[in-house]
Amino acid sequence: MSPAAGPVRRFRSLLWKPGLDEEIADELAFHLEMRAREYAARGMAPAAARAAARRRFGDVSRVQAACSAIGGGRDRAQRRARWLAELGRDLRLAGRRLEERPAPTLLAALALAVGLAGAATAWQIARAVLRPLPFAEPSSLVRLRQVSPPGVEFAASVPDFVDWRRFCRAFAGVAAFEATEANLTGGEGAVEPPERVLAARATTSLLPLLGAQPLLGRGFPTAAAAGGGDRRVAVLSHALWRRRFGADPQVVGRILWLDGMPLRIAGVMPPGFEAPPGVGLWVPLVPRLIFSGGVREHHRLEVVARLRPGVSARQAAAELAAVAATASRFHPQTNQGWSTRVEALPAAWIGTRWTRRARLFLAAAALLWLLASATAANLLWARAIARQREIDLRAALGGGRGRIVRQLFAEGLLLASIGAAGGLLLTGSAAAVLRQAALGVPQLAALAAAAPAAAIPGLPRLDLGTAGLVLGLALLSSLVCGLGPALQAFRPGHTAARQSARLTTRRESRVRDALVVAELACATTLLVAAGLLIESYLRLDRADPGFDADHVLSMRLALNGDRYPPAERRALLRRLEADLNRLPGVAAAGFVSTAPLAAERPAEPFTLEPRAAGERELREATSVATGDRRSRDLAAEWRVVTPGCFRTLGLRRLAGRLLGPDDRDAERPVAVVDSTFSARAWPGANPLGRRLRRPAGGRELTVVGVVAQVRDVDLEAGARPVLFVPYEELPWRAMALVVRPAAGSPAPGAGPAASGRGAGGATAAGRAALAGAVRRQIAAFDPGLPVSSPRWLEVARRQEAAGPRLGSWLVALFAAAALGLAVSGVYATAAAAVAQRTPEIALRQALGAARGDVRRLVLGRGAALTLLGLMLGLGGSWLFSGLLAGLLFETPADQLGTYAGAALLLGGVALLASAFPARRAARVAPALALRRE
Amino acid sequence: MSKQPLPLLQGTLDVLILKTLSRGPRHGYAIARWLEEATEDALQIEEGSLYPALYRMERRGWIEAEWGISELNRKAKFYRLTPAGRSQLDAETAQWESFTAAVSKVLLPAT
Numbered sequence A: 001m002s003p004a005a006g007p008v009r010r011f012r013s014l015l016w017k018p019g020l021d022e023e024i025a026d027e028l029a030f031h032l033e034m035r036a037r038e039y040a041a042r043g044m045a046p047a048a049a050r051a052a053a054r055r056r057f058g059d060v061s062r063v064q065a066a067c068s069a070i071g072g073g074r075d076r077a078q079r080r081a082r083w084l085a086e087l088g089r090d091l092r093l094a095g096r097r098l099e100e101r102p103a104p105t106l107l108a109a110l111a112l113a114v115g116l117a118g119a120a121t122a123w124q125i126a127r128a129v130l131r132p133l134p135f136a137e138p139s140s141l142v143r144l145r146q147v148s149p150p151g152v153e154f155a156a157s158v159p160d161f162v163d164w165r166r167f168c169r170a171f172a173g174v175a176a177f178e179a180t181e182a183n184l185t186g187g188e189g190a191v192e193p194p195e196r197v198l199a200a201r202a203t204t205s206l207l208p209l210l211g212a213q214p215l216l217g218r219g220f221p222t223a224a225a226a227g228g229g230d231r232r233v234a235v236l237s238h239a240l241w242r243r244r245f246g247a248d249p250q251v252v253g254r255i256l257w258l259d260g261m262p263l264r265i266a267g268v269m270p271p272g273f274e275a276p277p278g279v280g281l282w283v284p285l286v287p288r289l290i291f292s293g294g295v296r297e298h299h300r301l302e303v304v305a306r307l308r309p310g311v312s313a314r315q316a317a318a319e320l321a322a323v324a325a326t327a328s329r330f331h332p333q334t335n336q337g338w339s340t341r342v343e344a345l346p347a348a349w350i351g352t353r354w355t356r357r358a359r360l361f362l363a364a365a366a367l368l369w370l371l372a373s374a375t376a377a378n379l380l381w382a383r384a385i386a387r388q389r390e391i392d393l394r395a396a397l398g399g400g401r402g403r404i405v406r407q408l409f410a411e412g413l414l415l416a417s418i419g420a421a422g423g424l425l426l427t428g429s430a431a432a433v434l435r436q437a438a439l440g441v442p443q444l445a446a447l448a449a450a451a452p453a454a455a456i457p458g459l460p461r462l463d464l465g466t467a468g469l470v471l472g473l474a475l476l477s478s479l480v481c482g483l484g485p486a487l488q489a490f491r492p493g494h495t496a497a498r499q500s501a502r503l504t505t506r507r508e509s510r511v512r513d514a515l516v517v518a519e520l521a522c523a524t525t526l527l528v529a530a531g532l533l534i535e536s537y538l539r540l541d542r543a544d545p546g547f548d549a550d551h552v553l554s555m556r557l558a559l560n561g562d563r564y565p566p567a568e569r570r571a572l573l574r575r576l577e578a579d580l581n582r583l584p585g586v587a588a589a590g591f592v593s594t595a596p597l598a599a600e601r602p603a604e605p606f607t608l609e610p611r612a613a614g615e616r617e618l619r620e621a622t623s624v625a626t627g628d629r630r631s632r633d634l635a636a637e638w639r640v641v642t643p644g645c646f647r648t649l650g651l652r653r654l655a656g657r658l659l660g661p662d663d664r665d666a667e668r669p670v671a672v673v674d675s676t677f678s679a680r681a682w683p684g685a686n687p688l689g690r691r692l693r694r695p696a697g698g699r700e701l702t703v704v705g706v707v708a709q710v711r712d713v714d715l716e717a718g719a720r721p722v723l724f725v726p727y728e729e730l731p732w733r734a735m736a737l738v739v740r741p742a743a744g745s746p747a748p749g750a751g752p753a754a755s756g757r758g759a760g761g762a763t764a765a766g767r768a769a770l771a772g773a774v775r776r777q778i779a780a781f782d783p784g785l786p787v788s789s790p791r792w793l794e795v796a797r798r799q800e801a802a803g804p805r806l807g808s809w810l811v812a813l814f815a816a817a818a819l820g821l822a823v824s825g826v827y828a829t830a831a832a833a834v835a836q837r838t839p840e841i842a843l844r845q846a847l848g849a850a851r852g853d854v855r856r857l858v859l860g861r862g863a864a865l866t867l868l869g870l871m872l873g874l875g876g877s878w879l880f881s882g883l884l885a886g887l888l889f890e891t892p893a894d895q896l897g898t899y900a901g902a903a904l905l906l907g908g909v910a911l912l913a914s915a916f917p918a919r920r921a922a923r924v925a926p927a928l929a930l931r932r933e
Numbered sequence B: 001m002s003k004q005p006l007p008l009l010q011g012t013l014d015v016l017i018l019k020t021l022s023r024g025p026r027h028g029y030a031i032a033r034w035l036e037e038a039t040e041d042a043l044q045i046e047e048g049s050l051y052p053a054l055y056r057m058e059r060r061g062w063i064e065a066e067w068g069i070s071e072l073n074r075k076a077k078f079y080r081l082t083p084a085g086r087s088q089l090d091a092e093t094a095q096w097e098s099f100t101a102a103v104s105k106v107l108l109p110a111t
Helices: A005-012 A016-041 A046-057 A060-100 A102-129 A158-167 A222-226 A238-245 A313-330 A345-350 A352-386 A388-396 A401-438 A442-448 A464-489 A506-542 A566-582 A644-649 A661-665 A675-681 A764-781 A793-800 A802-846 A851-884 A896-922 A926-931 B012-021 B028-038 B047-060 B083-107
Strands: A141-147 A171-185 A195-202 A233-236 A255-258 A261-268 A281-284 A299-307 A339-344 A553-558 A586-592 A621-625 A633-641 A653-656 A670-674 A701-707 A722-726 A734-741 A787-792 B063-069 B075-081
Touching: A016 A046, A016 A060, A016 B028, A016 B047, A016 B075, A046 A060, A046 B047, A060 A102, A060 A401, A060 B047, A102 A352, A102 A401, A102 A442, A102 A464, A102 A802, A141 A313, A141 A345, A158 A171, A158 A299, A158 A313, A233 A238, A299 A313, A313 A339, A339 A345, A345 A352, A352 A401, A352 A464, A352 A506, A352 A802, A352 A851, A401 A442, A401 A464, A401 A802, A464 A506, A506 A802, A506 A851, A506 A896, A553 A764, A566 A586, A566 A644, A566 A734, A566 A764, A586 A644, A586 A764, A633 A644, A644 A734, A670 A675, A675 A701, A675 A722, A734 A764, A764 A787, A787 A793, A793 A802, A802 A851, A802 A896, A851 A896, B012 B028, B012 B047, B012 B063, B012 B075, B012 B083, B028 B047, B028 B075, B047 B063, B075 B083
Parallel strands: A195 A281, A233 A261, A633 A722, A670 A701
Antiparallel strands: A141 A299, A141 A339, A171 A195, A171 A255, A171 A299, A233 A281, A255 A261, A553 A734, A553 A787, A586 A633, A586 A734, A621 A633, A653 A701, A670 A722, B063 B075
16 A cells, blocks of 8 residues: 555545545455455465456445445444534533623523523414414304494394304304303302303304214203203313312312302313303303294394305305395394394404504514514624634634634524523513413413413423424524624635734625614614503503492392383382482492493404494493484494483583483483483584484483483593493393492491501402392392393403503513613624723824724714614514504504603614713723733 | 255344354454354355344344454454343353253154
8 A cells, every 4th residue: 555545544534535545445455355366375376366266256336336335334333323422522611711701692582581481481372363263164163243324333132143053044044142250159069269261152063063072071052052951051161170170070060159049060171162252161052942032123142153164154145135125124223224244253253453462562572572682693793803813713722614614603503592491480480470360361372271289390391392492583583683693703705814813804894884784773663663652551451431449349130020110120120229329338229231341242352343242131232313403323322221320320421411310200201321422423513412212113312411421331442332222112131230449438238457458449348248249139039030240340441451451561671672672782783892902992092082082082983873873773664563553542542741751761772872882992001902902 | 966955944043153252353244254154054144134133132132232343354243242242142152952851852762
């Protein structure tokens, strides 16, 4: 073998595969030569010996290939082990370096953690809200709603539902339900406190229609459909089963109490199945037996239907129009001019407001994550510049670019792990807070129903999806972060000579500057969004709903038609009201057809646009002919009230008088309107004395009083005209009782404990006592009168505001984090720039530049970047504000004040951040700096 | 010399190599020669399967290889038995003994 073979082979063995083949070839060649010598020793000629040896051996190339394959596998394993060992070494080295100078990496990791936590939190919320509903073939599911002549949407009445089921052939199935909040108490000896759940009274066809099989049990007994059999059953949702019954597999057959009525549990639905979203359990509904009977004007049923295969929604709509026309003809009083609307189901149930909110959160979190990554990148880059000397030295000593890249990769991995760990911790703590905030918000039911008690208390419980997201984003971020230092290490023309030059190429500083500008832009956008949302929420919170929700208890009361014919209802309610008002501890009591902030929302507790969306049987908005010369129709909300209601709810009289007990016998029926009504119906004129009439018939009403604008449903929507009609005029069956406890005196039966504590409605004991006293009074009045759903209105008010509150808090938090991150990015870049340009600055100083000039130099650059970032950010905010549409309450999205405020805040802090490095630059001693060269 | 060489039973090549190496490190050619001499040429090792077997056993960790200088002052790859290989050898030897004893009892009954 040639003398050069040794080093050549050594070099070649650095690259694996060819080396292996070389080795095998050598080995086999040796064998053949030995064999040839053996034959030659026996007397063969050398050439013949070689040929014989080869013959004896066989197919050399085949053997070579076989050995190569086997050996290659072994080498791969060896290589892998070696690579891992080196990675381990690199990680240890990175760890050691971290100990020496922890600041940049830890700060970068912190920045990453913040960005990751934000992304994970937003993702959890979005996933809870935008959950795809697990129905079979959701694209063929539709929701049917009735539309009044002026275009206001309602739920369906029982006769409507029956008509559709009977006459529409476009549907493979039609089902209905009504969802109400009810009190749930557990089985015998249950220790859990009663809780309010959303209960859906559904026709037995609902669950099969949606394509769901119960996880446990058999669901509603089929006999229930015909009205026979045992209808006192309930089917639980998976979340309720897990939360309240501990996922007990023997739960079928147990008893629970819903509003005091015992029900046998007949089944549990699979996880994730909730129709409507947020529902806790289903109870059978038999349309013709519910006590409102076949009344066409009580719109209380949410109707869902499944289109037959091949039938389009348009065809179905045509059939429904025909049914509506027939109803209009045969029942002009209730159905004249009504039509039916068909809409796709899954989207309708989520509601646009929460969809928008979820999207907003995701966008904001994306901005925050980008910002965090950019900041981390900046920090690492700054550190890499500081270590430039070391890297250059290593490269000069033959470290090899590959090794350096691997080193940087290891450092990036370390950063990613620390950042991910921090992110997971933060997300876990945020999740706990989120769970609290999600209570009572149906859209976030998935969050509130999260895992039960942690296996390891204290350790954040996160599901795999969220954890995976955090890890994935961490890895992505760290790759991006590593780019900076990698670019730094691979600057062109880098030789030992450049150690002294320490020149920054234009390209690098441009990239860094671009990063800073991007950071500032993201931060500006988030600040503006936060400012708008906070202002919107504050306005919402301070908005005057026109009634006093504090310390008001409401309950639902149903005057069963059989026991209370209409004539008797008036007298009954009058007596009951009087009795309740005389109760000690009660300041005022009254009845209203819909309690404010009614919990009995329709199946989508998330209203889309402002509408009197067929809310319950208890509310009806229809057109009102305003009489006088201009017969204009006005869509308004009705409230049927008793006189005590005004005082109880604290409605403020603006003009005229309120309804009183004398009105019951008046020959001319009267009404009270709110200021919105008055402004819309008779703008600028005096409403008192005007007359109104319902197009559907009924007596003409005269307006005798005006109250302040009332917004008792969906405060976020605009104001709608409200009309108060005396109960004598429309004695409805189901009314809501509202009671205001007397301030300063304890409720009856509250005991000595409550007596010293002020308003009877202010303490839990006082409240419970009041509710009990009211119930007892009603029971004394008539034991058979079902009373349900006691609620305190403040709770409902708080829940109403949950969405905007969550929105503003979350985005504000993001904005604060963004501010911190952007400012640290600015600082890091400025400091790094100063460090890099120290020789240049020293030179300038040596040539006579004053301190002030140097300061101005650095500050000027910082100011230019800040300005650019702010401008981009403000422009971006303007685009981003598109996401805020529909979420802002009385706050324009292009409010100049907010933009200016955000710009000033961020600009000021950023300038301050670059002021410190500027001062440091000015203090550089020229001789010292030059000597360091 | 002109005797027809016996075909090798499957799997015995490995144990033969192990046994050869138990007597000291050898290179591939030496292993082949030693086996021929020990069996007096009764067994002819198919050389096309010798080297793949060596590589396989090396991968399994029974032998390890090292380049060294051979008798001719040439570089050659020497193979050496590892402790794992030694225990494998013992195990297979025992197995072979019991196997042959059992077969002999059937084929070669005591007369």
